[in-house]
Amino acid sequence: MLRIVMAVVWLLLSAWLLIWTGEGLFGVNQRQSILPFSGEDTLGGPIFIGVAWGLLLTFGGMFVGLGRRRVPRGDEQIGVGTIVEISRTGLTVNDVPQYDIFVRVTPIAGDDFIGQLRMLVDASDFAALQVGAPMPVRYSLTDQDTVELADPTEPAVRDALMQWRIDRGLIDPRQVRARMTGTQVPASVLEVRPTGRRKEGQSELALRVLMAPEGAPTWEADTTVFVYPQAISHLQVGAPIWAFYRREDPQTVAVTIEKEAGR
Numbered sequence: 001m002l003r004i005v006m007a008v009v010w011l012l013l014s015a016w017l018l019i020w021t022g023e024g025l026f027g028v029n030q031r032q033s034i035l036p037f038s039g040e041d042t043l044g045g046p047i048f049i050g051v052a053w054g055l056l057l058t059f060g061g062m063f064v065g066l067g068r069r070r071v072p073r074g075d076e077q078i079g080v081g082t083i084v085e086i087s088r089t090g091l092t093v094n095d096v097p098q099y100d101i102f103v104r105v106t107p108i109a110g111d112d113f114i115g116q117l118r119m120l121v122d123a124s125d126f127a128a129l130q131v132g133a134p135m136p137v138r139y140s141l142t143d144q145d146t147v148e149l150a151d152p153t154e155p156a157v158r159d160a161l162m163q164w165r166i167d168r169g170l171i172d173p174r175q176v177r178a179r180m181t182g183t184q185v186p187a188s189v190l191e192v193r194p195t196g197r198r199k200e201g202q203s204e205l206a207l208r209v210l211m212a213p214e215g216a217p218t219w220e221a222d223t224t225v226f227v228y229p230q231a232i233s234h235l236q237v238g239a240p241i242w243a244f245y246r247r248e249d250p251q252t253v254a255v256t257i258e259k260e261a262g263r
Helices: 002-025 044-059 155-167 173-181 229-235
Strands: 076-093 096-106 113-120 134-140 147-149 183-199 202-211 219-227 240-246 249-256
Touching: 076 113, 076 155, 096 134, 113 134, 113 147, 134 155, 155 173, 173 240, 173 249, 183 219, 202 229, 202 240, 202 249, 219 229, 219 240, 219 249
Parallel strands: none
Antiparallel strands: 076 096, 076 134, 096 113, 134 147, 183 202, 183 240, 202 219, 240 249
């Protein structure tokens, strides 16, 4: 409701400024203006409204798509989106440009569909938004145009993405228990070899890793992992990674390039 109210107020302020500017351009007598808070004796009204317009634009939810509906929480699903197109909208806020990002969403169940994200993207973050890059998204079962970026650090999102990988065979069934209930420890890559297998746009790598739990002896283990092409550079020889294992089976290892919170 607050988002709707802010959007309505912003639209009213925009209309006020547009009419005020038009009156000035066409030489309308400001004393006879149809607008409240205007007049040629003072600029207080236009300045105040202009400042309010700018503040709403900047802080009103960062104006990520005025009028775009949020995914209803009771209807919310989590999936993996792959970027298929990126385009500028022409809007810039505090020198940060806004983009329309079109993603092909692969739901946990069901057919793929194209959704749209509208968001402000800083120049330092734009490099990660390349065509083909994956991103976790929230979407609606009843309105697939309503797509939002999901936070991969949230436990629910992380669990849903892991289930998506399991369902599509992107993690060896023998690694599932280690990945879901094992202990996460630092590790490093000793050997890496592509297997030639590909699934869901990801390539499989065969790794030999050095497991290095803090305060315990190290050991070597062999494992496999499916990764997107953008992540392969993080799995080169000598690269630090994270690995999961169960104490009763230290040779069954699942790897990741990110440390999970709470592990």
